[in-house]
Amino acid sequence: MSDVLERRDAAPLDDGHLKVVGTRPVRPDGADKVTGKAMYGADLAMPGMVVGKILRSPHAHARIVSIDTRKARALPGVKAIVTAADFPDLASEEFEAGESAGNLRDLSQNVMARHVVLYDGHAVAAVAATSSSIADEALALIVVDYEVLPHVTEVEAAMSPDAPVLHAHMFTQGLAVTPDKPSNIAKRNELTRGDLAAAFAEADVTVEGRYTTAAVHQGYIEPHACVASYAADGQCQVWSSSQGQFMIRTYCAKVLNLESSNIRVTPAEIGGGFGGKTTVYLEPVALALSRQCGHPVKMVMTRDEVFRASGPTSAGVMTVKLGAKADGTITAADVVLKFQAGAFEGSPVGAGSMTALACYDIPNFSIVGYDVVTNTPKVAAYRAPGAPISAFAVETAMDELAAKLGMDPLALREKNAVRDGMKASYGPVFKNIGYVETLEAIRSHPHYTAPLGPNQGRGLAVGFWFNIGGESTAAVNINEDGTAVVISGNPDIGGSRASMAMMAAEVLGLPVEKVRPIVADTASIGFSMLTGGSRTTFATGMAVTQASQKIVEDLKRRAAMLMDVSVDQVDWVDGVAVCRDASKGKADLSLAHIAEKSGQTGGPIGAQVSLNAQGAGPGFGVHLCDVEVDPETGHVTVLRYTAAQDVGKAIHPAYVEGQIQGGVAQGVGWALNEEYIFDRTGHMENAGFLDYRVPVASDLPMIDSILVEVANPRHPFGAKGVGEVPIVPPLAAVGNAVSAAIGKRLTDLPMAPPKIRAAIDAG
Amino acid sequence: MSKRQHISATVNGDPVEFLAEPGATLLDALRDDLGLTGSKEGCGSGDCGACSVILDGRLVCSCLVLAVEAEGRRVETIEGMAEGSKLHPLQQKFLEHAALQCGFCTPGLLVSAKALLDANPDPTETEARYWLAGNLCRCTGYDKIIRAVMDAAAELRQEKV
């Protein structure tokens, strides 16, 4: 291994003697969250507030002939009713919202259907009423005349030339010649390297398989919720649970044709998002209702609505063919990915393609991806969007290849692992990656060699995610008693207030308890891209660190004034200004002292930094899973799970472990239980937590997480994004374990008991 | 619309009164009428446990109890768990073990865990996992939650000695 563990770049501020970063303090927002005081999306009540609800399509695909709201409007207590006619009819236009491109028309028509409904649950109208029960009555009085159209929910069926076409304007992009006939295939993308045919011809061993995953929901426990208020002068306020208050502002402005300065969005606490709260569903509707009636409007989705009309991520159909030399050197890979986008284009097949082979150094490959629309809810981002789906296919194929070669699955990964200086399958050269170290962490873990019992199996899989940086703003203010406030624009979805406070405390030399982090509304802090892409600790943390550094420079300057020495004579040591020249006999000045005298040295002490963070470091995870399969029932018990990940530097290790453990749990659900089930009419049959079964406490063992720290030198403390990588390997780690336990290769998710029983029975 | 009914109950030791619509749930009454929004609605069908409260000593999903059923009964919610500003050991251990991420399921889990420890002060890990199986958490993978509950149980047993 020593050949790869050569020189590593260190993080600029990690001198090996950090006092706060790397410790495990109690989170600053914790007390409110364990006492029920924290305010989530549905917890706010306003004077004069009314209740908004949405009427949803019962059809998977239908033309809206007419909507008659007269009876509903006449019901006492009904304050407003909106349909697509109350929203601007936006033209197709690509736009950017800080995170990724979207299409304005699609966004608007997903919020409120116009002329046509494209999935069961698609919004067609909304009411606001003085009570929840009156709103329900009003919804029942709205008469919608539908002309039901043929529908298609499965990705391969939707690709068929005779499938019902969702969008007459959609012509497959990415083909050599753009077709003249509309299709449900929105886009084809391709990544290639080398000479695939020649490589397969020369391979000693090949494996080939077809793999499928089901559509699954992010499954955040808090349903979408907001309160919106539209004032007579056009000024709007929105309180909502989302992954980005600025994202909500941008999208509301676009969908309703408003100016950003007229919209102030205050982030509520967010009860989970996992990517699913990176878009709008309710907020523009609540604003439109409020504009009509003048009351603040509260909207909260039911769980049924969450499943039918928000989220999920793509179902996928994949084929993978791998070719290798007898010694295990992989020479060829052919990957085809077909991802379901839902009602509008935009599946994560691009990222799925780029990540599919990112862990491997393969000289010849082809990765082709298809983005396919279907009569199902428009997919939303879900934790490392696309990567778990393609990783399931590739990592299952890798397991088959290892078996065929008679090679240890970990050794096969090691032999073909990417390292610094190698070109990633998606293009650039890797730098400061800790993949080999992460493989080694699993190899040296006792789990790797622990014995297995009857009906038990062990599975290994690896995963990759890019992680991103992007635009962030942070402000740090010093209070008059020498304590500090850190203000950022990123909703705290999993403990980021803690990490922001810790980075500021480290730089300022304060105990972390003296730093109060808050998440501000869109009028109180500069623009920040949403919390997503595992970017907050990296990018916003960089802004917090730089603002704190600016303050330290200012504190040194003020201390020099008070000491009557030049600024280059002053050091900042553990929160105290120290004069370098001891012979001058200058007393040290504490931060509290300088803060108290700030009026004399130029006024309040504070700094704000806005930046566009570049150089985010990619992350790798290696997971090992043991299962036991009950041969009579086909039930799978996850016995043991160990996950290693290169995290760069864990700012708050307990919350990094938590990210890994949570990602694993979601991946286990994806592998074993979770799926969208549609009946023949395209209606979702299991839109509730009883029938859409996410893992519960008794389904899981403790999840052993190993933090490998190979610093990202572009972050002050070396941090890499950590939240998304851990959901990439589990699908195949669990699947490979199940296949090992029953001695049969399973290739379709979820691996629910009936499938396992069928495989066992097939003998 | 049917008439609202006048309900008197005890919530966290205090007498309360409210008017309940016939179809309203206890969760609706707690959140909308009494302003106790610590209990959360994650599903409305008794599947997620975010609305867990203790009704006359018994753990229930308040979304499955009609508000009118609370007449004359004792309800304990997350808001009554700490004594003033002194956290219950379960709350303290959740903080120390980083047993919450988004925190939305936390009130229900704490109420549920308290009911567990009231009934069984020395649960095994398996017993804790099965007791808490009615409380969904999507962030943590339950690892740190179970550790926090076991640690709090140990501390509470110590306190009793």
Add this chain to the structure above:
Amino acid sequence: MPHVVAACSSCRAFTGDVAAFDVEAATVREMIRELDRRYPGFGEHIERRMAIAIDGEIHQDALFAPLPPGSEVVLIPRIGGG
């Protein structure tokens, strides 16, 4: 002179079969202008749709990032995340 590689198929709509270019440019903007001169419309495509990896480090919206002589620049689709 920076060496530019277009790693994904979306660029081919503009560049045909050419997937690698040597471009006289000191910044990302100069590179984009030059590529747009050679392949009209490609510049806007890069600005709106692509992220730019400079010697292995991924940049988004980094119009003024310097391109060291001999650097390798890879155009890849923009990445979001969950």
